[in-house]
Amino acid sequence: MGVQKATARQALLCPKPGRVLLRKHLRKRKKFSSKAPLVSRPWWSELPGWIALHAERGPVRKCWEGHRLVLDSQDGRRHGCCSRCFEQPAAGETVLVCHACSWTRCMACAAMPRLPRLSEDPLFHGPNLPCLLKPPFGEKALAGNGTVIVCPGGNYEFLCPNEGLPVAAWLARHGIQALVLRYRLLPRHSLEDALADLEAAVALVRRHKDGPVAAVGFSAGGHLVASLNLRLAKKDRSSGGPLDAQVLVYPCIDGSGWGKPGNAGFWDPACHKNADALLEGQQALVGGRGFAAPPSFIVGSTGDAVCPAKVHTDPYVEALRKRGITHEYIRGNLGEHGFGLDPCWSSAALHWLQKRGFGKKSPARSWAGSRLATRLPGLSGPRHLTSASLF
Ligand SMILES: [Zn+2]
Numbered sequence: 001m002g003v004q005k006a007t008a009r010q011a012l013l014c015p016k017p018g019r020v021l022l023r024k025h026l027r028k029r030k031k032f033s034s035k036a037p038l039v040s041r042p043w044w045s046e047l048p049g050w051i052a053l054h055a056e057r058g059p060v061r062k063c064w065e066g067h068r069l070v071l072d073s074q075d076g077r078r079h080g081c082c083s084r085c086f087e088q089p090a091a092g093e094t095v096l097v098c099h100a101c102s103w104t105r106c107m108a109c110a111a112m113p114r115l116p117r118l119s120e121d122p123l124f125h126g127p128n129l130p131c132l133l134k135p136p137f138g139e140k141a142l143a144g145n146g147t148v149i150v151c152p153g154g155n156y157e158f159l160c161p162n163e164g165l166p167v168a169a170w171l172a173r174h175g176i177q178a179l180v181l182r183y184r185l186l187p188r189h190s191l192e193d194a195l196a197d198l199e200a201a202v203a204l205v206r207r208h209k210d211g212p213v214a215a216v217g218f219s220a221g222g223h224l225v226a227s228l229n230l231r232l233a234k235k236d237r238s239s240g241g242p243l244d245a246q247v248l249v250y251p252c253i254d255g256s257g258w259g260k261p262g263n264a265g266f267w268d269p270a271c272h273k274n275a276d277a278l279l280e281g282q283q284a285l286v287g288g289r290g291f292a293a294p295p296s297f298i299v300g301s302t303g304d305a306v307c308p309a310k311v312h313t314d315p316y317v318e319a320l321r322k323r324g325i326t327h328e329y330i331r332g333n334l335g336e337h338g339f340g341l342d343p344c345w346s347s348a349a350l351h352w353l354q355k356r357g358f359g360k361k362s363p364a365r366s367w368a369g370s371r372l373a374t375r376l377p378g379l380s381g382p383r384h385l386t387s388a389s390l391f
């Protein structure tokens with residue numbers, strides 16, 4: 001599909017899924033490629049399980065190791081509980097199993113929405129091309145007040161698909177327009193680039209849609225959102241940052257592990273060369289001088305071995321409390337790192353956003369016939385983002 005000209009406002013408000021490119025702030029324009037994957041194809045079999053996501057991606061049902069699942073009837077002597085819901089299916093019930101590694105999935109979990117194949121995942125492509133991705137959403141979300149920018153995690157090396165478009169689609173179903181930020185990553189880019197992408201996204205949304213702007217960040221995406229507040233507070237101390245609210249879900253706040261090669265968790269060792277910059281706002285993020293945040297909704301799990309609440313969210317919430325910044329904190333044993341959109345926090349976060357004016361119906365306003373001065377250099381069509389490829 002060819003690139004078509006469209007205004008930024010049309011792009012942001014069009015209910016069709018697609019992408020809004022954030023090219024303006026990039027210097028080397030000729031090197032853009034939206035087609036290149038983050039990792040070249042011969043290396044895909046070596047990717048870590050949390051990004052390969054064999055069990056969650058594509059139409060073919062597979063186990064975590066990537067073996068194909070087959071239908072069987074539940075037999076407690078041979079099959080365990082379901083790997084997703086951890087329920088034990090009743091004896092004789094139809095289940096999907098892996099004969100190579102005794103992996104079981106109940107049929108209810110097998111029918112859950114799927115993530116796109118790696119080859120079709122917009123978050124796994126375009127390493128030099130930051131953009132805002134739109135989930136399929138209808139008029140209900142367009143009429144709602146405000147916008148939420150979703151920043152998936154992925155250790156600044158990848159972007160987890162379960163923390164991206166499904167989250168934006170969920171917000172849109174509840175009448176809140178949401179867009180997913182595909183920000184630039186290590187090792188090609190630095191934290192500075194990722195922050196510039198988020199800042200540009202917030203500015204773009206502010207220019208073209210009324211109402212408050214919030215960001216939802218997961219894991220490293222939470223670190224990115226929290227770091228943006230520091231950056232903008234430094235620029236203009238009176239403004240307190242450009243976001244009206246933030247939702248941080250198991251964010252990495254204490255990033256000191258990124259400075260230690262044994263703890264950083266990078267798949268590509270080349271990431272270590274840009275990792276030091278990730279520690280820049282470290283002291284401020286854990287509550288030191290320069291701390292800045294908008295009203296916040298924080299989720300921290302005590303059962304999270306990667307970003308435990310005690311080390312990451314507790315100090316952040318303490319800093320919010322000390323400075324009298326409005327916040328809500330969901331804390332408990334909510335599960336392991338990376339649970340994504342989950343009822344343990346989603347309903348409360350939605351209610352919190354709605355209380356802050358997100359999703360409320362804006363006064364009737366028609367864009368018809370309005371002349372738009374600002375144009376984006378280009379807008380790609382919905383090639384990667386058909387509803388079939390997303391779920
Ligand atoms: Zn299940």
Ligand SMILES: [Zn+2]
Pocket residue numbers: 063064065066067098099100101102103
């Ligand atoms: Zn298997």
